[in-house]
Amino acid sequence: MNRHIKKISVFLFLFSICFSLSGIRVSEASETAVYRLKWLFNASVIGDIYADVHGHFKARGLDVTVKEGGPERDAIRELELGYAAFGVASADQVIRALAKGSPVVVIAQLFQINPLQWIYRSENLDVTRVEDLKGKVVGITFGGNDETIMRTLMAKAGLTEKDISVFSVRYDYTPFYQKRVDVWPVYRNSQAPILEKKLGDLGESVAYFNPAAHGVKFVANSVVTSKRMMEEQADVVKNFTSALLQGWEEALELENEEDVLKTLRQFDKDTPPDIMRKQLVITRSLIKPFKDTRIGMIDLEAWQQTEKIMLEQNQIPSPVAVEKVIRKPF
Amino acid sequence: MFLECQNINFRYPNGSMDVFHDLSFQMKTPGFHALFGPSGVGKTSLARIIVGDFNDYSGVVRSEGMQNLLYSYNLERLPDWSSVGKHLEKITPPSLRDRKNELIASFDMAETMRLRFSQLSLGQQNRVNLIRYLLQDFHLLIMDESLANVDERTREKIILGIKDMFPDTYFLYISHNVIEVSKFCREILVFRNSLKAPQVITVNGQDHKLGQTVSKDKLEQTMLEIMHAS
Amino acid sequence: MLHRRIYQFFIIYLLGLLVLFSVKYLLDLSDYVIPGLEDLAQTFRTVFLRYVSDVVDTISVAVIGQVISVFMAIVVGVLGRQTTWFGSFIKVAAYNVQAYPIVAIAPIIFILFGDGFLSRLLIAAMICYFPILLSVISIMSEPVHDIEHFYRVTGRMRWQLEVKIRAFENLNKLTTVISGSATLAMAGTIVAEFIAANAGIGYSIRIALYQSDLAKILTALFLIGITLSVYQGLLEIAGYLVKKGWASH
Incomplete structure (x- = not known):
């Protein structure tokens, strides 16, 4: 008896999932x-x-x-x-x-x-070519788009991971504020103006490294x-x-x-x-x-x-x- | 050395009725005494007032010449992390080692000393608990149903043994067994309904001791007195 | 004990997969929404070793965090067992801090301690510390009258004996709480890794999520589940051995 009840409940559970999903499909029509x-x-x-x-x-x-x-x-x-x-x-x-x-x-x-670009302090760095990143600490979100883009840029410029120091990027910008990282990935049209203002208040000016300008259109x-x-x-x-x-x-x-x-x-x-x-x-x-x-x-x-x-x-x-x-x- | 209670008035916190109203009694001689009465009349409460566990009462409790008053009850347990033998060893003052062995033998507990408390029967548990109290330094020991679940013969043996070993000590034995209290106790404090005055009446028991015989008639007489009193 | 936990986990995991696959095939969903069996097997083979090492990393942090929590909870629980101002203060503080969502506290921890081992450890410890503390306090502040009475009236009661009696009498409750808190420690570590750390299975899950790779996530869940089952089973065995050892003094 118990087994039957279990079987029926499993069936009803699956059925309800399918029904709810297919129900949504109807509304699509x-x-x-x-x-x-x-x-x-x-x-x-x-x-x-x-x-x-x-x-x-x-x-x-x-x-x-x-x-x-x-x-x-x-x-x-x-x-x-x-x-x-x-x-x-x-x-x-x-x-x-x-x-x-x-x-x-x-x-x-x-x-x-692509709004995904890299911000950097312009007074002590000028990234006009990908090669300028050599020896720098570059922020990358592992698994994110920026990792894919940066790897492509590096491959195009003939750079390997040994040429730069990779810094694993998280939600907070503290490492960039603390100058532990030279270039930091940002969304140009959302986070960048906020960062720019904060650094501007400290008298620092910034510039952006746009992958599209170096032939990577992602x-x-x-x-x-x-x-x-x-x-x-x-x-x-x-x-x-x-x-x-x-x-x-x-x-x-x-x-x-x-x-x-x-x-x-x-x-x-x-x-x-x-x-x-x-x-x-x-x-x-x-x-x-x-x-x-x-x-x-x-x-x-x-x-x-x-x-x-x-x-x-x-x-x-x-x-x-x-x-x-x-x-x-x- | 005597125990006296004068005009004790007591009610439980949040209780609406008095448990005791002007309760008074005296016990002037050491020995095996009893508190007798039906459940709920306040035997345990009086015991705890005597040993000082409850302070929220009015009246006077005098325990002249008694420093150590102990209260023991039948639900107590010994920790199960070691055998009862080891527990007893730990709580026995060196001067009472022989007494410990004597008690173990007279309580028929020698076989159980290697066991843990939870492995004992209910009767054995109560006996081992009583032994450890008897190994303390005390002038009055209240035994609240301390021999519950112990068979009649062993109970008799134990009570007679205690009386023999501690002739100059006060015991207050709380029990519902009218024959037992009539037979073994010297003074029996019979509890009555709280609306009756006086609330307790003292009846003299047969105070049966090791090597004596008890007259059946006298025993019945005591039992009748207890019945009348309650 | 251990094998039961493991096969119970297998049943749960397989049932979960069964539901997912049923939905997938009934609604004809692509591998992107729910990965197919082949895709899952392939992913499993590819990431298995890496994820095993990630899970080992995570569980190591979780275990250390849990050990610290248990130790601290016992110390504070013993201190806070009395009905004193300090005791009630500890209880109120524990209840309050427990109510804070860790995702809100985590950023502060990461700013203070960086995104390395220490932050993960702290978050794991925080998540499992308070439930253990509350249990320890509740156990330690509840007298075991039937045992303690004798020691009290004969003047033998010391705080060590009181703690020993209460711990012994509640050993089952304590081992259940401790083994249950393993899940919390693991969850805490994973959340910490997910939010900000650079290692561990939580970090790998985050990357898999970036890549919308449910097969990787299912693999990670499998490994987390199996590791946790083994760990909890071992804790239960340890609890049983402690009880047995304590009882055979």
Whole structure:
């Protein structure tokens, strides 16, 4: 008797999991959709927020819920499980997912320049070439994107691990403040302005080492959806993309700046206004680096290079032909 | 050396009724005395007032000439980390080594000395506990049901043995066994309902000693007196 | 005792995998969401040795942290057993500090002690110290009247004897708390490594999470589980031996 009860409970447990997951999939079919961001609400997601707040999704008949991301969130997993219809993921995430058979599709590339760069004090260091890092203490987040990028840069410049001292980076900047580390990885449009201000208050000036300037284009955040959405609800995908990109275009318009900052403050209450303004300016330069850049455009060459880098560093076992899952937004 | 309680009034903390109301008695001669009465009348409370465990009472307790008053009860345990023999050895003053052996023999406990306390039967546990109290320096020992779970014959042997070994010491034996207290005790303090006055009545027992015989009639007479008193 | 813990862990782990695989195959999820059996086996083979050494590193820190905690908890618990101001102060402090989430305290520890061994040790010790302390205090402040009475009325009671009686009478409770706190020490060390350290299995899990590699995480969980089961089993055996040894004096 007891055995039967146990068997039935195991079955019911599995059934309830499957039911709850498939239940979410059903909601995907309606025109309500969850859009899972990669990170918390801040200036780097302003276009996503702006599109929502200014009703661009609604205007196209979509009921989109924009949800914050975070370190434990993975938009691609959520797409597959049906918890979200759209999401933001970094290129390496997309390529890793493809390598494991995930049916993910890229529908827009938000960052044209990767915001992940290295900050350093400019008075005693000038990194104009990768070789300038020789003998320096370089901060790297083991397992993070910056490790992949730095290893690629070093390989290109013919440097090995013996040429630099690697410092394992954590969430707090104390080692950089204490000058124990020479170059420290930061997100240009979120952490960098804060660091810059703090060091500026101490009379120190900083500069940035941008991997793209040294030939390493590693694609950052992009907008993704599932293959199933592409096939079954192409209109929803199209409308979503155009609403989102319109949001980004408007959010980065110079004349909208005050309104944009006002909108942003509703979501990001912790960042001081002067820092937030700087973050917005930098975000603009990374997403729309040139006047004629169309927001969302896919830099196919950068995607292919990203895949190549990952392949070279054994992060994926074989090529995934990333270009096949990229749908150009226009 | 005598024990006297005068006008003891006592109630439990948060209790609504007096346990004792003007309770008085005297015990002027050493020997084996008893506190007798049904459960809940306050025998243990009186014992603890006498030894000074409870202070929240009014009235006078005088234990003239008695320095060491001990209270022992039947639920006490010895730690189980060594054998009861070792425990007894540790708590016996060197001058009382012979007495220890004597007690062990007279309590029929020689076989159990290598065992741990938890390995003993309930009756054996109570006996070994009593032995360790008897090996202390005391003038009054209160034995609260200290021979519970011990068979009648052994109990008799033990009580007679104690009386023989400690003729000049006060014992207060708390028991529910009317025959036993009538037979062995000198004075029996019979507890009555707290609403009755006086609350205790002293009945003289047969005070049976080693080598004596007890008259059946006298014993029955004592038992009747106890019944009437309560 | 030991083998029971190990096979119980195997059952739990296999049941967990079974649920995951059922969901994977029923919903046709890719290896990215839930790794396939082959993927898991491959990852297991690749990272096994490295992860074993990471887990050994972590458990070493956890064990040292736990030993320190047990020692300190006994000292403070014995001091704080009386119903004095100091005793109640220790209890209040222990309850309060226990309520703080370690992820909030960890950054302060890392700033003060860096991201090496000491920080991991401190966090592991902190996480398992307070539950042990509270148990020790509760055990030590509860008189065992039926045993203590004799020693008290005959003037033989010393603090050492009081502690000995209470510890002996509650040996089962103490060994359960100590063996249970092994899990806390391990969890504490892993959290510390996850947040900031440069070594240990927590650090490897963090890297695996960066790479969205669930297969690596499942491997790590397996090794953590099995190590913890062995450790707890050994603690139980040690507790049993202590009791047996103490009882055979």
